[in-house]
Amino acid sequence: MNTNGANVGIVIVSHSPLIARGTADMVRQMVGDSVPLAWCGGNAEGGLGTNARDILTAITSAWSEAGVAVFVDLGGAETNSEMAIEMLEPARARRVLICNAPIVEGAVMAAAEASGGAALARVVATAEELSP
Amino acid sequence: MRTSRPLLPGLIEACHAVIVSNADHLGELDRAIGDGDHGTNMKRGSEAVYAERDQLGGLPLPEALEKIGMVLVTTIGGAAGPLYGTLLIEMGRGLRAAGSGDGVLAETLPPAVAAVARRGRAQAGDKTLLDVLYAVQQAVLKQSPPAEVAAYAMSAATDTIAMKALRGRASFLGDRSIGHMDPGACSCALLTGSICRFLEEFPSA
Numbered sequence: 001m002n003t004n005g006a007n008v009g010i011v012i013v014s015h016s017p018l019i020a021r022g023t024a025d026m027v028r029q030m031v032g033d034s035v036p037l038a039w040c041g042g043n044a045e046g047g048l049g050t051n052a053r054d055i056l057t058a059i060t061s062a063w064s065e066a067g068v069a070v071f072v073d074l075g076g077a078e079t080n081s082e083m084a085i086e087m088l089e090p091a092r093a094r095r096v097l098i099c100n101a102p103i104v105e106g107a108v109m110a111a112a113e114a115s116g117g118a119a120l121a122r123v124v125a126t127a128e129e130l131s132p
Numbered sequence: 133m134r135t136s137r138p139l140l141p142g143l144i145e146a147c148h149a150v151i152v153s154n155a156d157h158l159g160e161l162d163r164a165i166g167d168g169d170h171g172t173n174m175k176r177g178s179e180a181v182y183a184e185r186d187q188l189g190g191l192p193l194p195e196a197l198e199k200i201g202m203v204l205v206t207t208i209g210g211a212a213g214p215l216y217g218t219l220l221i222e223m224g225r226g227l228r229a230a231g232s233g234d235g236v237l238a239e240t241l242p243p244a245v246a247a248v249a250r251r252g253r254a255q256a257g258d259k260t261l262l263d264v265l266y267a268v269q270q271a272v273l274k275q276s277p278p279a280e281v282a283a284y285a286m287s288a289a290t291d292t293i294a295m296k297a298l299r300g301r302a303s304f305l306g307d308r309s310i311g312h313m314d315p316g317a318c319s320c321a322l323l324t325g326s327i328c329r330f331l332e333e334f335p336s337a
Contacts, residue, residue, distance in 0.1 A: 051209035076211035
């Protein structure tokens with residue numbers, strides 16, 4: 001995992017590890033290693049699911065002093081991401097935002113914005129413009 | 133609730149037993165209106181807590197409740213992990229803030245249930261486990277005997293059959309969610325029933 005501290009990090013959380021990894025591949029294709037990136041998905045038995053501990057690990061792995069934008073698919077992914085953020089130390093937790101955006105398009109758009117050095121709020125706003 | 137040592141491992145065993153024996157049923161309910169993993173998720177969570185029951189029993193009750201909550205968050209996963217986890221974590225925090233004493237545990241329930249509602253962005257009537265938690269809270273605050281609390285819980289779970297889901301995966305089905313019991317409401321009522329039965333038989337509770 002790249003941990004370039006200058007740019008906002010991107011975390012992708014899907015119930016499906018295949019979707020999470022595939023989305024991360026698309027982000028990488030777009031921005032290379034210029035953005036810290038991590039993904040997680042699936043449950044302990046190899047089935048579909050999300051859990052807070054894996055999300056916490058992903059956020060830590062993609063950590064950037066500029067903050068981290070998290071992309072989620074369905075309900076549990078968002079709820080577990082909120083729990084994961086609360087498990088961070090408060091100084092870090094304030095710099096992690098969950099984006100209300102489609103997971104693939106949002107992550108790719110956000111990464112493109114982040115690769116140019118945009119601040120967290122700008123990265124999130126760019127991704128959220130995709131939501132109706 | 134004077135000491136957590138003899139009580140808590142017993143409660144954990146009772147909760148574990150009811151989840152394990154109903155895991156298939158919870159899975160069936162969830163397959164009807166959700167993604168079908170509620171039974172296996174709840175079983176994974178209850179087994180993780182069960183494995184640590186003796187250590188948990190040695191902790192002061194507020195710490196034990198928070199620890200159980202964290203275990204549930206990380207092992208149940210899905211949407212239910214954060215919801216059950218939040219309930220127990222908040223009860224533990226409330227209990228620590230309030231200090232010890234009879235009846236204090238009941239007073240931790242309303243703020244903990246409110247935290248679950250915020251976490252799930254749900255309210256009464258949305259066809260979620262919250263419908264059962266509100267019924268339990270009301271019964272507990274009225275100081276109803278355990279058997280009555282359990283009956284209110286099961287009745288509230290049954291009431292979710294006629295509801296249309298407004299939160300969670302089942303909400304994607306719209307009207308087709310009507311006619312099925314919400315799996316989260318079912319697990320919540322089963323756990324409540326198991327806890328109440330245990331407390332009835334527990335000498336000093």
